[in-house]
Amino acid sequence: MIQIATMPLSFDRRSPRAQFIGWLALLPLGWAATTMLQLLRVRDRPAPVLVPPDVPLGLSLRGDVVLHRGDDGLVRAFAARCTHLGCRLDRIAGGQIVCPCHGSRFFPDGRVAAGPATRPLSGLRVRPHAASGGWTVDGD
């Protein structure tokens, strides 16, 4: 008769060694989550946009950027991503930016006018573009 020697399997989950191994096992998960968040952040950052000097007053959309030119001539820019679940903002109605997915609306200064979004739009940097007389908008 063949006998197989068995070791008693005792694994105390509360031991410091077991806890250390447990935390070690979570490292790849944490790394994956961090990487995904970084990728999403990069994806949400629009490509640089050149805004011509004759951009109209009020709200307009240009690529992945929402532009607002005030009566004072100042240009403000926001990422055209809804802060609710990230849908691309593609419509302007009644002087507000409207999300096509669940109907959030945003004021021209990026604040939430109507939910379900609760956070304002992400502002983008606007710099003068000397060669064209317009502006460059980027997410940096």
Ligand code: FES
């Ligand atoms: Fe815009 Fe939900 S993603 S309202």
